[in-house]
Amino acid sequence: MSVVGRVLxxxxxxxxxxxxxxxxxxxxxxxxxxxxxxxxxFVPDVIYFASVRSKEQSALLHADIQAEFPQSEWLTLTSQAIACGVRNAYVEPERLGIDRWLGVIAAHHLMKSDVVVVDAGTAIKVDVVNKKGVHLGGYIAPGLAMMEGALLSQTARIRYEADEVVAGLGLPDSTARAVTEGCREMALGFLERIHHCYPEYKWVVTGGDSQALLDFLGISLECQTNLVALGAKLVGDERLRGNK
Incomplete structure (x- = not known):
């Protein structure tokens, strides 16, 4: 049950x-x-704020949003040792990215089973949480665009135009395909290894590249595009209940 009516x-x-x-x-x-x-x-009663940006960037964003909604209560969410029945694997819990922490909490509450959580955006983040709510840990790897960008920035002659990136069959036969499909194969190999280690776990995915990647592997999954927000709602509501 929600603690307040309107939440941003x-x-x-x-x-x-x-x-x-x-x-x-x-x-x-x-x-x-x-x-x-x-x-x-929409004027929120309370704002739940989760940021992986620097302190300086977060403070500027905070100021801008709070100026827009001066009467709204504000809660900055941070990673904790325990929240919403989930125990953080990190020795220093606050160093786990808040997006990962909220995704783990949301996935645990949605699935109520052993879960692998995949968030593939700027980076590919994988976390594992068991049905008891124990976060076992996870990985961070470069995302597809980041891998491609790193390769292009560190080489002098690997270059191609955006319109050269086209689908093809068999081994790549152009530089554009060699780079884009090579990066994809690296990401797939990483995720396939995770699946090999946790074959009985359910998979919950979020982030722009997650479903496209996992479709190649044929892994059964549940796609939750709003996973971090769902976790933020759970954690923020729990904090408000504790303050009442």
């Missing part, structure tokens, strides 16, 4: 900001952008 989740990732508006337990809208959309006329 601000999920500040490395490359974009995602805003999710809740009315009770219902998601009203989800938007990405540099600033919170105002066309909906």
């Amino acid at each position: 989740i601000v999920d500040a990732g490395n490359t974009s900001i995602k805003f999710t508006a809740f009315e009770g337990e219902q998601v009203l809208w989800v938007e990405r952008g540099d600033s919170c959309p105002t066309e909906y006329g």
